[in-house]
Amino acid sequence: MTTRTKLKCDPVPAIGMALAATLMTACATLPQSALADMPPVGQDELPALINDGFDSETALTFDWPMLEIGTGQYEDGPTGLTVLKFGKKVNAAVDSRGGGPGTVNAKYLELGYNQPELDAIVLSGGSWYGLEAVTAANTALLDDKYRGGRWDNVGLVVGSIIYDFGGRRLNEIYPDKRLAQLALRAAEPGVFPNGAYGAGRSAMNGGIFGCNARSGQGSAFRQIGDVKIAVFTVVNALGTVTDREGNVVACHKGSNWPENLKATDLMRAAPDSVQPGWNGDEESPGAERKNTTISVVVTNRSMTPAELQRLAVQVHTSMARGIQPFASEFDGDVLYAVSTNEVETGPGETIPSMEIGVAASELMWDAILAAVPAHQVTQPDPDPELVLPARTLEKYAGTYRFSHLAELTVSVENGALVASATGERDVFQVKKGTPRPLLAATRDTFTVERGRYPFSIQFAGDEIIINPGRWQQTGYRVSAD
Structure with missing residues (x-):
């Protein structure tokens, strides 16, 4: 596999947009050893970490030149974003399920136009402030002259955000324009870092039951003949991540909860199980009622707008198996479905669109599970014999x-x-x-x-x-x- 270097890029001073864009692009390609860390003195001075986790053991690698991935992180948050960039304009649809979605340009995808128009999707932390990253990626396409102002060449980037503030960190740093443009320009094909990277840097799940487990972003890929299917998700869910045996994957459990905790144990005990202090546990702060799972399913098979919309609905619905409960009043769940139109369909096709939906639904469960880091926050034991002067x-x-x-x-x-x-x-x-x-x-x-x-x-x-x-x-x- 190609060796990839994670990069730290310091901010560019105000020296003019054209030169700044050139320097920022160069920064994204410099080796990390050539870039000095800076102390955190306000958001503009934060070091940017680009494409972190691309060489991690949990990263997904796949062969699909049309689809490029870039991530950006501010470790001082920590918070970040993930950019999915396509090699040409593609078709897309969207399905919104949660009670509080935060999106840019998603409504346009609901119109169902046949003409391919989408260039990229941005998934970001930072709640509403992170939406700046979506429009920033779009203007980068113009600044780099990849897109222009002619009506049939205007760039189109859509995106969604998760809430990653509140009790999970002690600051309000958010993914901004600079971070988004660095990640877009550093995007490369064939790799997606699973876990606490990119937009999933400070994601959590299970808050409805007080689990407050660390989460992240996940992905999965499958090729059936010439047809490719990839799914990506940032799991910042109010519900708990659940495996195929019904077990809760990660949870800071109450003091007398069962060792082998099942999602059904918590679901059946509702509404008591969602109350602070349930089951005799005194340290139970309840849920932060701001959560979201944002997801993408991509196939290279050509699809009509109606087929893409059904694919979005089918895969999004399937996610209720791996996240329980799902799409609540306090979630902002959104899923984008994309066709890159690289494999044409015809009378002799072997994979109908509905069957792609079946395969993608199972892949999405894999992606949900891949989003949760194996290692959570731990606490050392005090040393009763240690006496400090x-x-x-x-x-x-x-x-x-x-x-x-x-x-x-x-x-x-x-x-x-x-x-x-x-x-x-x-x-x-x-x-x-x-x-x-x-x-x-x-x-x-x-x-x-x-x-x-x-x-x-x-x-x-x-x-x-x-x-x-x-x-x-x-x-x-x-x-x-």
């Missing part, structure tokens, strides 16, 4: 800022560290107005009394890292006690 504890004391919304103040009280949320919002398991003792796991890593949701703190000079690892949040010291 006072000078070490005093070195950690101070106020650390994660964003204008969140601050954590660490103080020394009675020979031990205590953490308090002193900003506008809670810092995960450290709630405003309720200081929590910190328990030493190692010399620089601390935790709290174990509860339903994992939590740990790592001190690193003038930085503090909450839940070190894939979804870590970094705070910077603004004052010392």
Whole structure:
């Protein structure tokens, strides 16, 4: 397989749009060693990570030159986006199921025109703010002179967003114009990173039952003769991801929940199971009522607008098997169906459109399962024999800022560290107005009394890292006690 390098691209100064576009394109092709990291000083200064995960073990690889993928991430969020770019204009349809979809140009696809017009699809985090990425990808087509202003050559990009703010991170960084255009220009065929990458960087699932499990984006591919079918999804669902045996794939379970948790256990216990404190669990914050699963199914078989619309409906409906419940009032579920029109149909065709829908529906379940990372946030155990000297504890004391919304103040009280949320919002398991003792796991890593949701703190000079690892949040010291 071709070796791919994930890239970090620093922002381009205001030097004129044409030159800026040229430099940003060059940036997307530079080796990572040639690009310096920058400290996060506002959104415009955030380093952009392009095509992360393309060489991961979980990435899907497939042979389809017509379809190119690009991803962009701001790790300081973390948040990101995923761009699906087509080698020529294609036909598309859309099916919206959730109660709160966020889209750009999706309504146009409902008109059912025969003429191929779609250039790309953008899937993005950042809630409504992430919709900027959709129009930014479209203007990049014009800036790069890939498309123009003539009526039959105007670029058309559609897209949808997920909600990835709130309790899952301590800032409101969103995928923006710069990130979208870098990802579009870096798109390449034959690879899609599964898991917490791209638009799925801070996705979660199972919030309706308090599972609050980390999720991501997933994909699957199948070729039947000359016909190719690919499916992609960003699983940020209110419901739980469920495997083919009915098991809940990932969940921070209540204290006395069964070890082998079934989705039916939770569904049958509703409405009690969706209430905070159900089943005697005190640490149950309930659901964040902002969720979305955004998906795409692509085939190279030529399809009429009516066939594409049925394909969208059929595959979208099938997703209720792998996500339970699905398409709720608080989800914004949207699915795009695309035909690249590379395989013509005729009287002797072997794969009717309905059968493509059957195959794609099963692939979509594979994609849903592939979206959930195998490793979730974990919590270390405190070391009861570890006694740290006072000078070490005093070195950690101070106020650390994660964003204008969140601050954590660490103080020394009675020979031990205590953490308090002193900003506008809670810092995960450290709630405003309720200081929590910190328990030493190692010399620089601390935790709290174990509860339903994992939590740990790592001190690193003038930085503090909450839940070190894939979804870590970094705070910077603004004052010392």
